[in-house]
Amino acid sequence: MSSHHRNRRTSPPRGRFISIIKWFFITIFVCSAAAAGLAGTAFFYFSKDLPSVSALKAYRPPAISTVYAEDGTIVAEFFRERRIVISLSDMPDHLIEAFLAAEDSRFFQHRGIDPQGILRAFIKNIQASNIVQGGSTITQQVAKSFFLTPERSYARKMREAILAYRIERYLEKEEILHLYLNQIFLGHGAYGVEAAAQNYFGVSARDLSLAQAAILAGLPQAPSRYSPFRHPERARERQLYVLSRMVSGGILSQEEAETAREEKLSIYPRQNLYIEMAPYYTEYVRQYVLQRYGEKTLYEEGLQIHTALNLSIQREAEKAILKGLADLDKRQGYRGPLSNVGVAGIEAAVASIGEDSGETPVKTNMITRAIVVHVDNQGQKTRVRFGKHTGEIPLSTMRWARRPNPEVAYYDIRIQRPGDALKVGDEILVRLVEKQENGIWDLRLEQIPKAQAALLCMEVGTGKVRAMMGGRDFRDSQFNRAIQSRRQAGSSFKPFIYAAALDKGYTPASIIVDNAFVFRDETRDFTWKPKNYQDTFYGPTMLREALNKSRNVITIKIMEDIGMDYTLGYVRKLGLTSPINRDLSIALGSSGHSLLELVNAYGVFANQGKLADPVFINRIEDRDGNLLENNRPFHEKVLSEETAFLMTSLLETAVSNGTGWRARTLSRKGWPVAAKTGSTNELQDAWFVGYTPQLITGVWVGFDDEASLGEGETGSRAAAPIWVDFMEAAHENLPPTSFPPAPPGIVTVKIDTETGLLPIAESKSSAFEFFQKGNEPVEFTPRSGQIEDEKDFFKQGL
Known part of the structure; x- marks a missing residue:
């Protein structure tokens, strides 16, 4: 066979090979085109509804609203995510390097997605038979944190990858790191490295050691699993892993890592400021801000709330409450x-x-x-x-x-x-x-006391509330008995009746007969026989003596004389807003009032007749320092200076010679005191409300179920010791001063203390008394045999 024929027989296989090669490349091209088309379709499908990453430039995450005492001490924080944003330049290099080593060692080499890192993590996890490394880059974690849900799905991973690529094109690497280190959740309510540093170590992120930084860098993978609080051994394992990664990456020497491994760390749960500092006070502030500005503003907008709280005397209030209740409880015996x-x-x-x-x-x-x-x-x-x-x-x-x-x-x-x-x-x-x-x-x-107590202290002149305790322990009960509770005021209400009487023509020297008195209400077919605390009647009594000895019958007679409508209108002027019964029993404090109301009303006497709005918050600023609220002291003139002066004088006598005698210890130390006790029927409530030239304070003691406090537990015994202990401590750094001098409308006249009239040679005792001009006595005490039978049931001389 010729060579020609041999060549012709061998050419078809060669042609077929070329044809196969051609079709192979055509297939590759078609498949590639199809894959590209599918990829493009997938890219379009997964990216069509993705948010714009431009919002990351104006990073304003939810911020903590912070409550400050007046000296600038932080006393509470309100937030959904506890995050404190700090700049990358304020973070130590070893903190940033620790997070990079643990989470994304090729962060500065990749463009948002790191196939090499994914492969390495896959191999490490296979070798360890556990997930020890994650495949997501820091940029992907930023994309997930800001824009996506935490669901586990391929669709979410695709969207995450697309967003990561866009973020890398839009932001510098340092900007991405800043977002990541401030946004990431690190356990126990802490978001970002600054909040976590405070949580776990009680320091700023600026001051973290290498060993501490390695603990934090080990948390992002599973903050609860590696919590230093709950699982210290696991946290230690992650710390060692982070340090080893830093060594293998050439960031640390073996010696530096060893030093960090040996560092002994003190890890304590962060103090709950809201509970530990002044919980009743800050809870009242929280409720006010929530009602006025709304939930989102309170918990996300980083308000700066500056209060009138004096933290040092707030601590004294807590100590006095706890001691007073313990003493009361022990008087009741062992349960x-x-x-x-x-x-x-x-x-x-x-x-x-x-x-x-x-x-x-x-x-x-x-x-x-x-x-x-x-x-x-x-x-x-x-x-x-x-x-x-x-x-x-x-x-x-x-x-x-x-x-x-x-x-x-x-x-x-x-x-x-x-x-x-x-x-x-x-x-x-x-x-x-x-x-x-x-x-x-x-x-x-x-033993844990069963009784409760409340204390509220307000500054004279400004109305600033310096301390408040709403109960024995906020952990046990969040009910604020200083504000939310309405309890019978008892005898602490009597000064308001006496003030009303002074403006109706009575004087401190007016004589009222203390004797059996029967009140009949024909419309309700009701008969009432009021009596004094010890079932004794004292006969003709001067008004000053009646108040400082807290005579019930005299107070009721005075109120019946001046009239129900006049009395109710008068006490409303003093700031008492709670519902008040329309019967004579209100003279003995039968209506319920809050401690805040009573303290504020007593403040009218201390403030020379001016009613001050209580100030809990001095000012509120937003996160940018813009002023939202500025509460300056506000006063309204509701009484004359003369009446306020006379009431202070009467209440001083209630301390020096009456039921408020326990407060004399404060007077002996140089601070004049005006105060009044309060006790109710069956001794269900004990009160002590009083003031010095600087502070007004009220104390209430009682059981939440309104049970009796026990035999002898009056306002003088149960409440006054708490008041005295607190006020002595609160005044420790205050200079002693005097009450304001008598205003021009007050005159001093010497009187016969038995009749309230001008004394004569035969008068058994006399003393100087204060009167408003025009109300001073002008008649002399009748000589023996000249006094006619008493015709005036209530008083002589008017």
Whole structure:
């Protein structure tokens, strides 16, 4: 066969090969075109509704609204996301490098998506049989945080990748880092590195050490799983991982990493300012701002709320309340142990108490649970254990722990030995006094008081509320008894009746007969026989004496004389806005009022007749420093200076020679005091309201269920000690001063103290008294035998 024919037979295979090659490339082209078309379609589909990344240039995340005391101390924060934005330049380099090493080591090389990083993370996770690395870049995390939901789906990942690419084209790398480090959630309510640094270490991000920075950088993957609070060992593992990544990336030397590994870190939960500082005060502020500016503004717009709170005297208010209620509670006797675990349960119960069980480490003056392990009646002491500690309670400190007996007065019952109150296995409360040299704690038996109390302190002249306690413990009850509660005012209401009488023609020297008095209401077929506190009548009594001794019958007679309508109109002028009954019992404080109302009304006397608006907030600014609200003191003249002066004088006598005698200790230290006690029927409410030239303070004590406070627990006994303790501490740094001098309309006249008239030689006693000009007495006391039978039921001389 010729070569020609051989060549012709071999050409078809070659042609077929070229044809195959041609069709292969055509197929590749078609597939590529199809893939490109599909990719383009997918890109168009997933990107068509994506938001614009231009909003990232004007980064204004939700910001914390901060509440300040008047000295600038932060006392509360309100937020949905606790975030404090700081600039990248304020962050230490090792903090930024730690996050880059842990989350995106090729951040400055890629353009938003890092295939190499995704592959590396995939391999590492396969090797570890667990997810130890994430494939998302920092830019992708920014895209997800700002624009997308946290759902796990391929569609969301596609949208995330597209947004990341756009962000990289729109922002500089440093801008992306700034967004990421301020936006990222790092656990326990902290967003961004500044809030997290404060949360975990109590410092600014500016001051973080390398070891601390590595802890934070380990959190983004799973903040709850690696929480330093809840899972310190896991957090430690992540810290070591971050440090090793920094070494492998050439950021740290082995020696630097080792130093950071060995650093001992103190990690404590961040103090809850809202609860710890002045919770009743700041909760009142929160409710006001919420009502006026709305929820979004309060929790997202970073308001700067500057209050009138004086933090130092707020602390004194809390101390006085706790001490006063503890003293009251102990006067009622011991209610018994929390439980009895039995001898067999002692070890388990002891182990459940203390640091190992998650409770606060022991320290002086704290109250903790303890288990009675031995009652020594001969040695007159009780031994208890709590956690790893042992303590003893001397009998001499627990004499109060009587068993309440309704048939015997509390002062007649005293325990004679520890076993009268305690037995082995009792779970009790103790207060730590001092740790002895032998390691045994000196303890005191305690119990949680059942009664509640409220205190409100306002500055004279400005109306600024300097301190407020709405109850014993905000954790147990958020009900604010200083503002929300309406309790019978009792005798603390009487000064308003006397002020009304002074403006109706009465004087401090007016004589009113204190005798049996029957009031009949024909329309309601009701008969009332009012009586004084000790069921005694005192005959003719001068008005000054009637107020400082808190005479019930005289107060009722005065009010009936001046008239119901006049009285109600008068007390409304003083700022009392709560509903008031239309009967004579209101003279004894039968209507309910808030502590704020009473303090503000007493302030009219202290402010020389001017009613001041209470000021809780000085000013409010937005996050940019624009002033939203500026509350300057506002006063309205509602009484004459003369009447206000006379009332202050009368209330001073109530302290120096009346029911407010416990406040004399303040007077002896140089501060004049004007005050009045208040007690209600069945001793359900105890009040003490009074003022110095600088501060007006009111105290209320009672049970929420309106039970009786107990025998003898009047305003003088239950409320006044709290008032005195607080006011002494509040005035410690205030210079003593005097009440304003008598205004021009006041004259001083010497009178006969039995008749209220001008004295004569035969007068048994005389004293100088204040009068408004024109109301001073002009008649002399009649000589013996000249006094006619009393015709005026209420008073002589008018």
